[in-house]
Amino acid sequence: MQSPDRTRGARPVKVSPTLTSYLQIGPLLLVLLLFFGIPLLVVIAYSFFQFDGLDSVPAFDFVNYIDVLTSGVTLSLYLKTLYYAVVVWAITLLIGFTVAYFLAFHVQSLIWQMALFLLCTVPFWTSNIIRMISWIPFLGRNGIFNNALIGAGITQQPLEFLLFSDFAVIIAYVHLFTLFMIVPIFNAMARIDKALIEAARDGGASGWRIIWDIVVPLSKTGIALGSIFVVTLVMGDFFVVKVMSGSQSASIAMAMSNQIAMVQYPPAAASAVILLIVVSLMVAAILRVVDVRKEIAG
């Protein structure tokens, strides 16, 4: 323990508050610029380079964009990826809202609330790839699910559509990403004043009206944040769709990763820039509906 006299003797150098702010934000800004800002510019630069079949040649050429945009494959890939994003978004929103609502309004003891919340978050700490793989012995031809169905006499033959299909892709996405919906919505709901609900109930509102007129509007920011997470995660994914569809289906990011694997950097960079624009537009659309800024900045 220092004695107060000693510290009073050694006057520290006075640093102005403004300088302090910049010193404090400096490391974050530096890392983000070095590993996010500059690399993004490099990707944009590469998207204009020429690819001569072997190497990337510095240039300013729109050919990569023209190739990507005029290819029929691009459109079908985008439609497929959007389809995954919308379906997964709808399912995770439904599950996320219901689970968060149950935890926030029906579980009354704080201890239980925390315990059940943790129960939902624990799988999140396991490797995504492992969690994805865990569906394979479950959904496979001789998997647990098929065996159970046959055992129960529901079907005679194993269902083939379970694994290596859109169904498998969507189930894996929901498994991986629902938490990203639960956490922000639960966070928003936990801040709702319970007295509001009581007042509405005393005023004779039905359960559905309370949900629709009070809970939904007040958890809007949580819903928007969760939607942004889920939509961007699905749009940018390449490994779930690759493994779970058995390479029968593809997504934008998977096409990109194939190009990268073949060292076709300029076309890959052009697809990346287009993907980035599409994802940004989707996020902007969500933000137009709900203004999240106040929530996270405050």
Added chain:
Amino acid sequence: MQKLQTGKRPLSFYALSVFFGLFVLFLYGPMSAIYILSFQGPTGGLTFPMRGWSLHWFDALFSQQRTGDFAGAFTRSMILAVMALLLTVAISVVAGLAFRRRFVGAAFVFYLAVASLIMPGLLVGLGVGLTFQTLGVQTKWFASALGAQLTWTLPFGMLIMFAVLSRFDRAYEEAARDLGATNWQIFLWVVLPILFPGMIAVALFGFTLSYDEFPRTLLTSGAANTLPMEIWGMTTNVTSPALYALGTVTTLVSFIAIALALGSIAIIQWRRSRPVGNVSLAKEQE
């Protein structure tokens, strides 16, 4: 919590409980299957029924036969995760403190961080990989991969610090200043202890996000594999329960990390709630 409904619960409670139960089953069911299957006997396969019980596949994992360099990848991932943890905590805490004051460019940094958070991981990896290539610097797991991972752990850390600092009562700092504490003393003895549980949450995020990160690491880790890449390689090459054994081991490590974090939060809360000599004396005099 003004009104505690004791006695009868509405019907919706039971319906929602069942829904929640099914959701938990959905979360844990498939995963518990692979944990069980990883204890297959030596002749066991990728599906049920179990053919005996053994630790054979864990042994296969560590003995480096056909499963690649698991031990090396594991070590690298652990070192990487600890580096990400330390940097994420240190940088997020000071950045969080910076945002308490208005400064020119605050909005820019904030949106840069949010953009970095929602950027598809593969794209970040591609960008960092290309940047290193353009500069003629070799990508290394402890340099380029670490940086790529930080673009994702730091915004998470920053948002958690926002949540923690929004509940921070600045009166504590005022009081310390009135008593003659210097800025450093205020930071070390007042601010830091209050922020500590939040910092552990940031640490936990930093560690596990880095430990599991795949798309950002894929193009940035250079010649040596990290654990998620090892797992990725195994999904295409290995068709034995060794893959499940790997899942069990990595999950166990995550659990230990969570247990350590929650344990330290619990200890801190307990020590804080315990009356310290002077404080209890002051209370008696009140």
